[in-house]
Amino acid sequence: MRPWLRWLRRLFLLGLSLGLLGLAAAAAVLWTVWPQLPDVSELRRVELQLPLTVQSADGKLIALFGETRRYPAPIDQIPERVKQAFLAAEDARFYEHEGLDVQGILRAVWLLVSTDRARVPGGSTITQQVARDFYLSNEYSFVRKFREMLLAIKMERELSKDEILELYLNKIFFGNRAYGVAAAAEFYYGKTLDQLSLAEAAMLAGIPKFPSSANPISNPARAMERRNHYVLPRMHELGMISAEELAAALAEPNTASPNEPKVEVDAPYLAEMVRQAMEERFGADALTRGYRVTTTVRSADQNAAVAALRAGLFEYDQRRGWRGPEGHIEHAASLPADALARQVGSYVALPELRAAVVLETGPQGARLLTARDGEVSLPAAGTRWTGRSPAQLLKPGDVVRLRTLADGTLVLAQAPQAQAALVSLEHETGAVRALVGGYSFALNKFNRATQAQRQPGSSFKPFVFAAAFERGYHPASIVMDAPVVFRDRAGNVWRPQNDKGDFAGPMRLREAMVQSRNLVSVRLLDAIGVQFAQRYITQFGFSPESLPPNLSMSLGTSSLTPMAMTAAYAVFANGGYRVEPYFIARIEDRNGQVLEEARPRRACPACGGVGGEAAGQPAVVDGFDFGEVPRPLAAAGGEASTAPLPPGPDELAPRAIDARTAFMVRSMLLDVVRRGTGAAARSIGREDIGGKTGSTNEYRDAWFAGMGGDLVTTAWVGRDDFTSLGRGEYGGRAALPIWIGYMSAALKDVPVDRRPPPAGLVTVTINPATGALLPPGTPGGMVDYVKAEDYDRMLAAGLGSETPEFEEKAFDIF
Incomplete structure (x- = not known):
């Protein structure tokens, strides 16, 4: 055999051997792997990651949570x-x-x-x-x-x-x-x-x-x-x-552009509440497993609440006057339009307020440049609320805010310095119908509706009056609106005052509520005992720790959230039942399978005592035995339930207070609107509107809490740093317009809530000066309500008792 053939054969055999070894190695690896x-x-x-979807009760998108956008097809x-x-x-x-x-x-x-x-x-x-x-x-x-x-x-x-x-x-x-x-x-x-x-x-x-x-x-x-x-x-x-x-x-040209999912309901504070509740329930996977959460809010109500709150803050801010430009761009006249627009665009985005730089001013108004809409014209009327013309207020280079009104008019505006919150519940179930936690979630995620602990002022008085009605008082009871001095053991003196510093003398409790008389509330709380009142008021859902154990409680010095106040007012609105606020109606998985659905405990005025009367226990205050007082329910602080869904299929809500007490307080709150500090709410044009204003020292907080139709709603206005809103900014001026704006929209086409007095409540004619009984039809007499047992006591006292003496008294308090 020739040498080259021999070498060829050897190479072939070597290659074959290596190939077989490679195949064997591959087979071994394959066999192993x-x-x-x-x-x-x-x-x-496999379940692909899908975002958490939050929607309104009527199916409108509120928010999407999660890092991935995905719609499996x-x-x-x-x-x-x-x-x-x-x-x-x-x-x-x-x-x-x-x-x-x-x-x-x-x-x-x-x-x-x-x-x-x-x-x-x-x-x-x-x-x-x-x-x-x-x-x-x-x-x-x-x-x-x-x-x-x-x-x-x-x-x-x-x-x-x-x-x-x-x-x-x-x-x-x-x-x-x-x-x-x-x-x-x-x-x-x-x-x-x-x-x-x-x-x-x-x-x-x-x-x-x-x-x-x-x-x-x-x-x-x-x-x-x-x-x-x-x-x-x-x-x-x-x-x-x-x-x-x-x-x-x-x-075909490139037509791509960012298309974020269209948010149809402005409810970021509520969306964040849902996200937190879902993570508590399902863990971190809640944001990636494609859950769909249907909330209790209605899109029209929520959007109306947002619009009313912002309008109220803008109105308040205009009352406080023009504070000047937000900034200034040097040499604005010499800068190119695109460079100027970029500088304007760097200013923080604010809801309904566009940043704009002034280009020039004149007798007819001002010409400005915005980042998004280019040049715009501000008419002279756009600064009328300041009392000055655009030329007097502005100069070229000033950066200001512009707001477009509903009719398309452009007006000068500024970022509100105050904050506000609004909570609205269905009083029968506790379902949240609208919730706004502040002016802008993007600017500040602090949810004032559920987290802000603020003093409610006079809006707390109905709870003190309700406690008094359990101790034999009624709307026609006379309490002195007169000076009173309290001294403690250390010698400190407290002289509570009415808002205007005046005194009206003997006054019926109904009238004291209508006029929001502080001294009547203080005397009333002193008469029934602070400890009794504190324990009684916890039945509205307040924790004992939130209620100060002293007479200042009568003036609303507790620290409470708007959610807690709204849930408590629901007790008056629904006939005396304690309902738990909740905001998640249904949870579905990615396939539309319902995982959980809300079955809230409902108020049922027609059910009598059914639904869990609170057990009685003796009340001893300062050594005096006041007899039985209902045991406080488990306090939840009035917050919306953190668990996604409330318990109890088809259960009735527990009774918090006597139905007769709830009816009497509600009737007094209706009078507050008819002829008292809440009279502006008559503009809604309904006879079932009632509520109470609230203001605190130095005008730090402004409240209005009340009911109408199937809703109970609270509006609050204040500043996060607890500084004053400004002199004269009472609840009826700062908070009530927000409440009216929302309720006017939310109660449209809702039937008027007319309800008869509950069993055991007697309609009587009384002497408006003394509160004593008068024969029915007596000229000058006034009709009011008393409990049957109180009526018997009034009969025993006789008709037409004398007017009490009007004098200042001093009390030692320990």
Whole structure:
């Protein structure tokens, strides 16, 4: 044998041996690795991350929570043209290969051998990409690639081609937090998949290669190049589109723009409450498992609450006068318009208030530039509320705020210095119908509706009066509106005063409520005992710790939240029942399956004592036994339940106070609106409107809490730093307009709540000066209500008793 043949034979045998060894090694590796591969059949049951959706009771979007935008689409709902675009861009032979594209692999190997590049394109099929996205990292190594290829083969054996393609199209990242082709269509074009044009589908198909750096928003030029020079020509080359379709698609411009989900209900404070409650219930997965939460708020009511609150704050701010420009841009006249617009755009965004820089002023008004709308004209009437003309107020370069009124008029405005909150509940169930925690959630996430502990002032007086009605007082009882001095053991003296510093002498409790007389409330609390009143008032849901154990409690020195006040007023509105505020009506999973649904305990005035009368216990105050007093219910502080849903299917709410007491207090609150400090609320035009104003020392807090129709609502205005709102900013001036604005809208077409007195309540005629009984029909007599047992006592006392003496008294308090 010739030498060269011998060497050839040896090389052949060596190569064969090495090949067999390689095959053996590969078989050994395959034998070892294959059993360790995950069970890919579980991909049929995989749950892709979906955001938490929060919506109103009528199905309007409030918020989406989660890092991912994704709307999974079944493969049969993805248009053929969209599928073709992705197949052309990523894996044209997808329906032909068995998970691995041999041509692509050989091309990648050739590039590795023939070039010095560390990474080469090609070789990864759609199946391999799915395997990598679900099971592997993006590490670039031969080991990872080998596992990816094995997984692809295994997936092709376990899953159908359509199942794999569906996983791919719903999993891939498109930049801007959009995952899946449906979310990408929504974000970049504001369209559903069936609404996409050929050019738009091709644009989306070109994104996954470089989702962050070459999407049509971050880098439109590069995205257009990939669409026009790769995806569309590739579709034509593969016979997926005609030459005419190619030409038309190439001519279509880039129309992509950010399309965030349209929020239809302005309720960010409520949305945050839902997020916290869901995380407490389901953990961190609550934001990624596609839960849909339906809240109790109604979109129209919530939007009306936001509008009323902002209007009230703007009105208050105008009363306090113009504070001057928010800023100033030097040499504004010499700057280009685009540079000037950028500087204006850097000012913080405020709801309903646009930042604008003054360009020039004149007799007819002022010309300004805004970042979004360009040049605008402010008419002279737009500064009328300041008492000065635009030329007197402004100069070129000043940065100010502009507000557009409902009729389109542009007016000068400024950021409110005060804050406000509004809570509205259905008094029968405790369902939150509207909740606003401040002027702007974006500026400050502190929820004043549920977190701000503020003094309620005179709006707390109805609870003191209710406690007195349990101790034999009634609306016609006479209490002195006269000076009183209290001294403690240390010699400190307290001289409570009425707001105007005057004294009215003997006064019926009904009239004292209408006129909000402080001295009557103080004397009344002193008469019934602080400890008794404190224990009684906890039945409205207040914690004992929140109620000061002294006579100042009668003037509203407790620290309470607007939510707590609203829940407590619901007891008067619903006939004496304690309902728990709640805001989540239903929780569904990603498939629409209802996981939990609210079944609140309801107030039921027609049910008598059913629903859990509070157990009695003796009340001993300062050594005196006042007999039985209802045991306080478990206090929740008046906050909306932190658990997502309240307990109790079809249960009745527990009774908090006597139905007769609730009726008498409610009738007095109706009088406060008819002829007292809440008279402005008569503008709503309903006879069932009642409530109480509240103000605190130095005008730090302004309140109005009340009811009407099926709602009980509280509005509060104050400053976060507890400084004064300004002289004269009472509850009836600062808070009541917000309450009126909301209730006027919320009670539209709601039937008037007319209710008869409950059993055991007697309608009587009394002497308005003395509170004594008069024969029915007596001229000058007034009709009022008393409990049956109190009526018997009044009869025993006789008709027409004398007027009490009017004098100042001093008391020692310990």
